[in-house]
Amino acid sequence: xxxxxxxxxxxxxxGIPGYDELVDGGFHRGTVNTITGSSGTGKTVFASxxxxxxxxxxxxxxxxxxxxxxxxLKREMSSSFGWDFAGMEKEGKLSIVDVTDPVLxxxxxxxxxxxxxxxxxxxxxERKLEEVKPTRLFIDDLTxxxxxxxxxxxxxxxxxxxxxxxxxxxATSVVTIxxxxxxxxxxxxxxxxxxxxxxERIGNNLIRSIYIMKMRGSKIxxxxxxxxxxxxxxxxxxxxxxx
Numbered sequence: 001x002x003x004x005x006x007x008x009x010x011x012x013x014x015g016i017p018g019y020d021e022l023v024d025g026g027f028h029r030g031t032v033n034t035i036t037g038s039s040g041t042g043k044t045v046f047a048s049x050x051x052x053x054x055x056x057x058x059x060x061x062x063x064x065x066x067x068x069x070x071x072x073l074k075r076e077m078s079s080s081f082g083w084d085f086a087g088m089e090k091e092g093k094l095s096i097v098d099v100t101d102p103v104l105x106x107x108x109x110x111x112x113x114x115x116x117x118x119x120x121x122x123x124x125x126e127r128k129l130e131e132v133k134p135t136r137l138f139i140d141d142l143t144x145x146x147x148x149x150x151x152x153x154x155x156x157x158x159x160x161x162x163x164x165x166x167x168x169x170x171a172t173s174v175v176t177i178x179x180x181x182x183x184x185x186x187x188x189x190x191x192x193x194x195x196x197x198x199x200e201r202i203g204n205n206l207i208r209s210i211y212i213m214k215m216r217g218s219k220i221x222x223x224x225x226x227x228x229x230x231x232x233x234x235x236x237x238x239x240x241x242x243x
Contacts, residue, residue: 001013001056010028010029010175011025011026011027011028011029012026012027012029012136013026013053014027014050015020015049015052015053016046016234016236017050018225018236018237018238020150021221022221022225023193023212023215023220024218024219025220026118026217027168027192027215028218030172032163032171032172032175032190032192033191033196033215034174034175034177034184034187034188035174035175035177035197036177036187036188036194036195036197037177037196037197037198038178038198038199039178040199040207041197042061042227043177043233044076044227045081045138045189046174046176046195046197046234047082047174047176048073048085048138049234050136050138051094051136051138051174052077052083053064054136055088055093055136058135059136060094060135061094061135062094062097062129062132062136062137062138063096063139063140064098064125064137064139064140065093065096065097065098065140065143066139066212067109067140067191068098068140068143069098069100070098070100073085073096073098074089074096078079080231082231088179090108093238095134097124097128101124114146114148114149114150115154116182118145118158121144121162122162125165126146128167129166130169131204134223136171136174137166137171137174138173138174138176139174139176140176141176141178142175143177143179143187144182146159146187148160148225156186159186159189159190160190163191175187175191185200192216193212193216194213194214194215195210196210196212197209197227199209200241202241202242202243207241208226208228208229209224209226210226210227211240223235223240224240224242225238226241226243230243
């Protein structure tokens with residue numbers, strides 16, 4: 001019976017050692033998965049490693065970074081972990097959409113209604129997904145854009161539209177979310193899974209941790225685990241951060 005189920009609901013490996021064991025085998029294919037945390041908790045590393053693992057296993061990747069340049073991300077991942085995103089991009093295995101794209105640059109240069117911008121952003125993502133046809137998608141922090149939308153029901157509607165567009169493409173996606181503006185609950189609610197990253201002081205040490213808040217259609221571990229970041233990337237420990 002388990003074999004039948006796994007064929008019916010295929011899994012996509014995260015590429016994060018120790019993570020898939022917590023979520024019954026990985027992300028469901030074609031789903032939207034949020035990674036939430038404050039600055040410095042490892043959100044971008046998690047999502048970049050998800051993309052890097054896929055490309056290394058012959059899956060086409062796409063990264064959308066609305067708030068920073070692709071060059072910065074490529075340089076950061078290369079210097080920290082030796083992940084050659086620039087080379088992958090040249091070989092056509094990875095596509096990166098960043099703030100230099102005309103649709104995104106428009107938001108920076110003139111006053112644009114935040115609802116109109118998010119509608120245009122969704123259309124941009126839809127167009128790029130149709131062009132690139134990626135297997136894996138990483139969208140960097142959108143929280144600041146959603147913060148500018150005043151009506152909560154509109155935030156929910158825009159989130160549903162964006163996530164629906166991503167699901168329709170068939171790509172399995174990771175969307176990183178910051179906690180600074182308090183918008184993360186809307187985005188987490190609309191996602192198929194929500195993973196929380198944290199960094200806190202325990203004794204004299206700063207320790208990163210990870211917790212899976214939800215994953216639809218999966219058994220998930222209820223424990224909080226230590227999150228390690230080394231020169232090789234990120235891995236989930238079997239240890240609890242609490243003594």
